[in-house]
Every structure is written in C-alpha cells, then in structure tokens.
Amino acid sequence: MLAVSKDIKTINLNIGGYAEGSTALNNKTGGWRTFKPVLSRDKCVDCMICWIYCPDDSIVVKDGKMIGFDYEYCKGCRVCANVCPRSAIEMVSER
Numbered sequence: 001m002l003a004v005s006k007d008i009k010t011i012n013l014n015i016g017g018y019a020e021g022s023t024a025l026n027n028k029t030g031g032w033r034t035f036k037p038v039l040s041r042d043k044c045v046d047c048m049i050c051w052i053y054c055p056d057d058s059i060v061v062k063d064g065k066m067i068g069f070d071y072e073y074c075k076g077c078r079v080c081a082n083v084c085p086r087s088a089i090e091m092v093s094e095r
C-alpha cells in the first residue's frame, strides 16, 4: 500500500513490494502513437545512438544495421529522431 501524506513529505511503501517481470510486453504501447518514426536508410550510418536512447526497445537491428522500428511497441516519443546525428529519422503523422 502506498501512503502519501498531504504535504507530500513522507511516502511509505510495503517492504518487499515488486513489479512482476516482463509485464511491459503485455502493453503494446504502439497504440499510443500519433506520430511514427520513419527511417531514411540512405542517411543512416548505423551508429546505434537511437537504439541506446529508445525507452521502449523499439529500434530493430539486424546484422549490425539499424533496419527500422517495432511499431507494436514504439509509442512515438521522438527521442530517436531527436538524438540521431544524421537526421535520418522523420516523424510522420499517423493520420
């Protein structure tokens, strides 16, 4: 049980509380997206900076190459597009 006092100075948590492992796989966060990342393969130099920064493990890599996105889990946060040093990722409206 989480208890937060009115002045938010103290927070009490149950000892031993935990979240079950791998539950993130149950939440297909791709449904949250309003913009999706699209790769310009000709600009990409496979530096993997986008892979390091993606909070949803949605950068797809094969044989050392960045080949695209896992749209089931990519929530369209733009982090990959913002960190790409080659501007190889464009955010495109889903509508």
Ligand code: SF4
Binding pocket: 037, 053, 054, 055, 056, 057, 058, 059, 069, 073, 074, 075, 076, 077, 078, 079, 080, 081
């Ligand atoms: S938009 Fe966000 S979630 Fe989707 S691939 Fe880029 S960094 Fe990952």
Ligand code: SF4
Binding pocket: 039, 043, 044, 045, 046, 047, 048, 049, 050, 051, 066, 083, 084, 085, 086, 087, 088, 089
């Ligand atoms: S950050 Fe940009 S250049 Fe680097 S792998 Fe990702 S898309 Fe390619």
